Amino acid sequence: MEEKFLQIDGHKIRYLESGNSVQTLVLVHGLGASAERWNNVIPIFSKNFKVIVPDLIGFGYSDKPLLDYTPEFFSDFLHKFFIESAINDPFVVGSSLGGQISAEYASTRPSNVKKLVLVSPAGIMKQSTPALDAYIMAALYPNEQNAKNAFEMMEGSGNAVHSDIVSGFIERMRLPNAKLAFMSTILGLKNSDPLTEKLQKISAPTLVIWGSDDPVIPITYADSFVSSVEGCRFFRMDGCGHTPYVQDPKTFSSRVMDFLNEN
Template identity: 45%
Template sequence: MGLVVNQHKNSNPSMDFIEILGYKIRYVMFDCPEAKKTIVLLHGLGASAERWADLWPLLKKYNVIIPDLVGFGYSEKPLIEYTIDFFVRFLEEFFEKMQIRNPIVIGSSFGGQLALEYSLLHNDFFEKIILVSPAGTLEKPTYGLSQYIFSGLYPTFENIRSSFQMMANNDEYVVDEITVKDYMNRMRLPNAKYSLISTLLAMRKDQTLRKRLVEISRPTLVIWGRNDTTIPVENIEYFKEMPVVETVIMEECGHTPYVEKPTEFYQVIEKFIDS
């Protein structure tokens, strides 16, 4: 499968599978015995735990758990209707079975939308919430998002590299060849394209999130890349009205600042987590 879990150093990296809602789910975990805080990382649409790999080595002082969301990565991809409710139930059982209590959640793009949806149903579950260019506020797909979906449906090396380069929106950023090949391999797995499209339809059906942002009650940090063409930075304005929300715009970054500038990204989140 081309798993690349152990090439990034951290305390005790491990990969395993667990049954959630009857499906086989992969997760990556880093144990830090002296850690007082647990961080859960939720990847975006079509991604996997490896999308956070550049951040892994910087999270040494925390317990870290990164699931491949059901339907994505190397988790099982059932032929069912993927709805927001289904993903929330998935997280409920995952947190329960993994005995995760009061974690800090970091959600990117669709993972950010899921973190929000979950927290609005379970107000006191997360200690803090960090959202990176969260989905859920776009009225219609951007060209950058459309190209990413296209690369998932037609996963050639060139299509994927081009869409990842567009996602970064930075000529100096070099797309890692291993990342491209891993995405290409995953999108060729049985039912991978089905789960991508089914989830995308669920995201487009759920248009109520923007109105419910006022219900955010946990300390929340929203981070956006200034050059994001997938979900434009203007969407950060929707989050600025709540007193519990802090916002940060990272310069010279696109949709995934934790990939493009991991050290700078870590400094921003560490300050928020430890405050």
């Protein structure tokens, strides 16, 4: 993987790039995460695609300006990122907040996405869950105990979480303005309209993947996405929580590639 940077509206944006295919696959991380969240699947995808993984503005090691981080703002950011990095007609995979951003983008610019994969996407659920509350607590008070507790709850399996995930999260949340960007995003999500009507405008072939044991955004919300996007497909990843691409990267990447490679 190669670490790269570009400028969007005067802000430095970091991203990872891997692979040299003519087909581009963009991976969009979730709330409080960074490009590293996709580390388990980037090497697999890069065998068949040029993989681009941005740190969303406000997160990871990208700049964190004092702005209103709304879903519309992130969708506009994604559009500008594609322009600045010369990405045309990409495949897009978005997780959680990244799923909501990707769906928002695909609904407003339907001709700009070749295929869309939404992984446990946000955008319909409006109330919180204990796992989400624990994650917010870890973001506001980023220490080892809070972060370890949050990630173990999010995984949903009771298994130990790799120490690199915990330490990386703590490091990023201690960066200047990281907490402000995080909370602005939470408020932006809370005050946004449900995605339901926008989902009906998505024309790109779409696959929804959800962990059966997701405690952050329960799988019961999957039906709202599948029924709203015309021709949407659905795959349940049994035994997985909120990030199945971390827990079972082989199954996840295999199912995604099958979908992306279909004519």
